[in-house]
Amino acid sequence: MAAGAIWGFIFLAPRLLPDFSPLMLSIGRYLMYGAVSLAVALPIARRLAAKLTRADFVALAKLALVGNLLYYMLLASAVQLVGVAPSSLIVGILPVTVTLAGRRDHGAVDLKRLAGPLLLVLAGIACINLDVFGDLLSSSASQAAATSVMTRMAGLACAVGALASWTWYAVVNARYLQTNDHFDGNEWSVLWGIVTGMLGALLGVVVWMLPAGTVQNVVPAARWQLFWIVSVALATGGSWLGNMLWNAAAKRLPLTLAGQMIAFETLFALLYAFIYDGRWPRTPEVLAIVLLLAGVSWSVRQHSVRPAPAAREAPAH
Numbered sequence: 001m002a003a004g005a006i007w008g009f010i011f012l013a014p015r016l017l018p019d020f021s022p023l024m025l026s027i028g029r030y031l032m033y034g035a036v037s038l039a040v041a042l043p044i045a046r047r048l049a050a051k052l053t054r055a056d057f058v059a060l061a062k063l064a065l066v067g068n069l070l071y072y073m074l075l076a077s078a079v080q081l082v083g084v085a086p087s088s089l090i091v092g093i094l095p096v097t098v099t100l101a102g103r104r105d106h107g108a109v110d111l112k113r114l115a116g117p118l119l120l121v122l123a124g125i126a127c128i129n130l131d132v133f134g135d136l137l138s139s140s141a142s143q144a145a146a147t148s149v150m151t152r153m154a155g156l157a158c159a160v161g162a163l164a165s166w167t168w169y170a171v172v173n174a175r176y177l178q179t180n181d182h183f184d185g186n187e188w189s190v191l192w193g194i195v196t197g198m199l200g201a202l203l204g205v206v207v208w209m210l211p212a213g214t215v216q217n218v219v220p221a222a223r224w225q226l227f228w229i230v231s232v233a234l235a236t237g238g239s240w241l242g243n244m245l246w247n248a249a250a251k252r253l254p255l256t257l258a259g260q261m262i263a264f265e266t267l268f269a270l271l272y273a274f275i276y277d278g279r280w281p282r283t284p285e286v287l288a289i290v291l292l293l294a295g296v297s298w299s300v301r302q303h304s305v306r307p308a309p310a311a312r313e314a315p316a317h
C-alpha cells in the first residue's frame with residue numbers, strides 16, 4: 001500500500017511538465033534514479049559486488065529496460081494525450097493481468113475464487129472508458145472530433161502498452177526474487193537503479209547527439225530547473241523507495257495477492273489528480289473507484305480465507 005501511495009505521484013509528473021517529451025521525462029527520472037542508487041550503494045558496494053552474478057545483471061537489464069524506461073515513456077505519453085484519470089485506471093487493470101499471469105505460482109488462489117473480484121475490477125475499467133469517450137460519442141462527426149478521437153485512442157493505446165510492460169515486469173521480478181533470495185528488497189532496488197541509470201545515461205547520450213529539437217523543444221531555463229527537481233523527487237520516492245517497498249512485498253506475497261495491491265497506485269494517482277485539478281470526481285470515476293476498491297478488498301479476503309478440506313470417506317468394511 002505504501003508503494004502504491006508513492007507510485008501514484010508518477011502519474012502527476014507529466015501534468016507538471018507538459019512541455020517535456022515522454023522520452024526526456026524518462027531520461028531525467030532514471031538518470032537521477034541511478035545517481036541516488038549509486039549513493040545508497042557505496043557503503044555496501046563490496047557486499048553487493050560479491051553477490052552479483054552475470055544472471056543477476058542480465059535480469060536487471062531486462063527489468064530496467066521494460067519495467068522502467070519503456071513503461072514510463074508509454075505512461076507519460078498516455079497522461080499527456082488522454083489525462084491522468086483514464087491512464088491510471090487503464091494501468092489499474094494490473095490486478096487482473098498480474099493475477100492471471102501468476103495463477104499457477106506457489107501460494108496462488110484458485111482462479112474460480114477470484115472470478116468475482118476480477119470482474120469488479122474490469123467493470124471499473126469499463127466505467128472510465130465510457131467516461132473518456134462519452135462526450136465525443138455524443139458530438140457531431142466533425143474533423144475536430146475525429147482528431148480528438150484519434151488522440152484519445154493513441155493515449156489509451158499507450159496506456160495499454162504501459163499496462164503490458166509493467167505486467168511483464170511485476171511477474172518476472174517477483175519470480176526472480178522468490179527463486180533468488182540472495183538479495184533483500186533494498187539491495188535489489190539499488191542494483192536495479194544503477195543499471196537503470198546506466199541505460200538512462202546511454203539513452204541521454206543518443207538524444208544529445210541528435211539534431212536540436214528532434215526529441216525536445218526549446219524551453220526556458222526555469223522549466224529545466226523544475227524538470228530536475230521533479231526528476232529527483234521521482235527518483236528518490238517513485239523509484240528507489242517505492243521499488244524497495246514493492247520488492248519487500250514481492251518476496252512475501254503470492255502474485256495473485258501482490259497483483260491486487262497494485263490497485264492502490266491507481267487510487268492514489270486519482271486522489272492526487274483530483275487535488276491538482278481542484279475538482280471532485282465525476283460519477284463514472286466514482287463508480288470506477290468503488291468497483292476497484294470492492295474488487296481488491298474481496299480478493300484480499302479470498303486470500304485470507306482458506307477453503308475447508310474435503311471430508312474423508314468412511315473406510316469400506
